[in-house]
């Protein structure tokens with residue numbers, strides 16, 4: 001038996017249909033070395049494969065391209081990668097999947113993925129996949145069979161001849177007509193919701209998860225986690241049955257791969273996020289609440305609400321709950337674009353990076369954020385997902401062919417090659433802060449205490465792990481500020497290496513180490 005067949009047998013899951021014919025691996029899977037830091041203690045990087053690096057001159061980013069760029073990520077200090085969906089799909093974004101156990105031919109082959117996993121693991125990096133259990137593409141063979149009236153597959157989806165008046169996840173209609181009846185599609189007509197009250201469906205989805213774990217994938221980011229199971233009374237988000245589904249999925253994943261990451265796209269309110277951790281045992285959630293406070297603090301130049309949010313999180317979340325923090329992702333306008341009015345505000349881009357990398361949580365950097373890359377010129381989602389800017393000029397070093405989507409106009413200074421050679425660049429700033437975070441337990445896994453800073457623009461935190469105590473002072477305003485937040489003594493700022501003179505410069509974050517512990 002191949003490894004993944006063993007995995008499936010162990011898990012007690014039988015695959016049917018397309019999944020049973022999934023390509024099989026012919027070699028042993030690799031994993032990160034056991035002495036690597038825990039997944040919640042490293043800095044992660046979110047990659048849209050289609051836009052990261054093209055390796056075969058078709059204008060489309062691919063897995064081999066990404067593998068060729070791993071040294072860049074390794075040098076940056078990245079310890080894990082989240083791949084947006086890599087499955088076959090009719091769309092550019094890939095969240096409408098036609099086969100959950102195959103690689104999109106645009107991106108390469110299963111062997112290319114195995115090469116990527118081997119190369120990442122050899123560099124101490126984990127790789128997790130975006131996993132999309134809520135819906136399939138309307139072109140998925142299951143949905144096509146359902147439309148054709150095959151009873152087995154009809155029940156893979158949710159049907160109603162007299163649909164109730166539900167709104168979808170994005171505010172549009174939840175039901176869509178087909179063949180005299182209506183099917184549920186919370187996101188779009190092209191994305192029919194799977195019927196997770198059907199045990200066959202759940203087993204197919206668990207089987208697909210086991211398939212990827214058997215290849216050596218290090219876990220999953222669960223897409224649309226709050227929408228998986230609806231209540232009969234029309235509760236489409238965070239229904240009681242939904243928590244039970246998540247609990248079951250994670251238990252299954254950990255039976256197959258005890259150390260695998262399960263991170264939820266908890267794009268919802270804090271009480272629900274807390275409940276995924278507490279009731280479903282979810283290991284890691286995307287911290288949308290903190291993202292909102294972080295953004296507001298940077299734009300509003302006030303630390304008051306951010307400080308309150310950090311205190312609240314410390315008391316609300318159960319022990320061991322990991323929170324994936326971020327300043328941007330594929331669903332939100334890039335920070336540099338929000339801060340570009342009237343012109344590019346590089347100081348605040350750096351400030352955001354400093355905050356992300358010194359606050360508690362597990363930072364996830366969206367590709368290009370480390371350059372202060374803005375959105376493309378349009379307003380559609382695709383503008384948040386434009387090609388990575390490796391160098392100036394046509395094709396931006398992403399492809400020698402015409403890129404699949406327009407990278408946008410020239411942006412002097414916004415590329416890896418320019419910033420790698422520039423002292424004080426955003427890229428250099430990211431590298432410095434990631435290095436500091438990786439080096440200091442107080443930063444990557446320390447407890448956090450919010451201190452009274454004496455100024456509304458000043459955030460003062462004490463971060464402690466074991467014998468190490470560091471102080472993070474963030475000045476969100478433009479004017480220099482003095483602080484009375486610190487215990488008496490002399491301090492060194494680990495960011496600049498300079499002695500602390502009692503003043504926090506405007507729009508900057510200091511990481512202070514008490515001198516007496518380090519003679």
Ligand code: CA
Nearest residue numbers: 055056060062
């Ligand atoms: Ca390509």
